[in-house]
Amino acid sequence: MSEQQQVRQPWVVGVSGASGTPYAASVVRALLAAGEAVDLVVSRAARLTILDETGISFRDAHWREDLARWIGVDDLDDVRYWPAGDFAAGPSSGSYPAKGMLVVPATTGAVAGIALGLSKDLLQRVASVTLKERRPLVVCVRETPLNGVTLQHLVALDAQGAVVLPASPGFYAGGSTVRELVDFVAGRVLDAVGVPHTLYRRWEGELGRAARAGAEGA
Ligand SMILES: Cc1cc2nc3c(=O)[nH]c(=O)nc-3n(C[C@H](O)[C@H](O)[C@H](O)COP(=O)(O)O)c2cc1C
Numbered sequence: 271m272s273e274q275q276q277v278r279q280p281w282v283v284g285v286s287g288a289s290g291t292p293y294a295a296s297v298v299r300a301l302l303a304a305g306e307a308v309d310l311v312v313s314r315a316a317r318l319t320i321l322d323e324t325g326i327s328f329r330d331a332h333w334r335e336d337l338a339r340w341i342g343v344d345d346l347d348d349v350r351y352w353p354a355g356d357f358a359a360g361p362s363s364g365s366y367p368a369k370g371m372l373v374v375p376a377t378t379g380a381v382a383g384i385a386l387g388l389s390k391d392l393l394q395r396v397a398s399v400t401l402k403e404r405r406p407l408v409v410c411v412r413e414t415p416l417n418g419v420t421l422q423h424l425v426a427l428d429a430q431g432a433v434v435l436p437a438s439p440g441f442y443a444g445g446s447t448v449r450e451l452v453d454f455v456a457g458r459v460l461d462a463v464g465v466p467h468t469l470y471r472r473w474e475g476e477l478g479r480a481a482r483a484g485a486e487g488a
Contacts, residue, residue, distance in 0.1 A: 280307035280350065281463070282361050282371040282400070284393040287315025288412035290375035290437050291323045292448075295341040296456035297374050298349075300467045304460075307348045309361050309368065310337070311393045314354055315377065354391045361396045370406035371396055372459055375437055378413045378420045384432070385423035407432040408462045410455065433462045443470040444483030 281301055285294045301308050312320070312328055320328045320340065328336045333351040338344050352359035360366040373380060373393070380393065384407075389395040400407045409432050411424065424434045435458060439451040450470070457469030471483070 277367050278307050279367045279369050280309040280348075280361075281465075282309045282311060282368050282396050284311045284313070284371060284373040284376075284380070284396060285316045285320075286313045286373060286375065286377045286380040286393060287317075287319050288375040288377040288380075288437075289319055289323070290410075290412040291316070291320050291340075292452045293410060293412075293437055293455050293459075294374045296453050296469065297372055297459050298337075299341050299343055300456055300460055300469055301465060302343060302345075302348055304465050304467060305348075306369075306465060307350075309350045309352060311352050311354055311359075311361070311396060313377075313380070313391060313393050315379075352392055354393060356392055357395060359392055359396075362392060362399060364399050364403045368396075368400070368405065370408075370463055371400040372408045372410070372463065373397060374408070374410040374456075374459055375412040376409045378411070378416070378423075381409060381411055381420055381423045381427065384409065385426040385430075401430050401432065404431065406463045408435055408459055409433070410435045410437050410459055412437040435459060435462055442473055442480050444480040445470070446484045 317328050326340050330353045361368050383390050383394040384397040387398050389398050428434050437455050439454045443454055445451045453469040460467045
């Protein structure tokens, strides 16, 4: 293998403080399962949602242990963790060889900060870097209903080249459990950046399969 092939090229996963931490867990699990490296950034507010939705107090100093509990994966050799206040972190520079960034879930605050280029923390800084380097950026926004200013920020993100991907599960894949609906959204996030996965069953042009899958599962 040449020296160039050995350069680690991670996806940065930014977890902001919106409800929907299972989406982030599913995305990280699927990236690792696909053999992708992951750089993880967890905003300060996301610690509250992780605590609320999983009971885990996510700690910078014990991130490996806390992440393993959260996503249910023990082998985290392909993960690097960067504290949200660390502006000297690798991915805060465009010269860091990241493939792109997935913000999952994205708060309306993160949407605003990224759209306006605020860089108020490492998550927003990496998103700005991702846009300026013309790398893929997926923003999985979680809020409902949406106010006018957030809608404007989402349009601005789209205009800047980001993929705006609402955390909005489809039911055509036959999902009848929360896990399946979560995995559907995570699968669409991975689809947006071309990472292979088997998180949900794809539409094949046949009406009625979702209902049949539900009946078989019942
Ligand atoms: C339990 C909990 C759930 C939240 N859910 C959402 C949400 O679904 N969407 C959202 O935009 N903000 C949500 N918030 C508010 C954000 O966490 C808050 O606006 C925060 O400033 C966002 O910071 P961040 O973008 O740096 O993570 C929630 C907060 C808490 C404590």
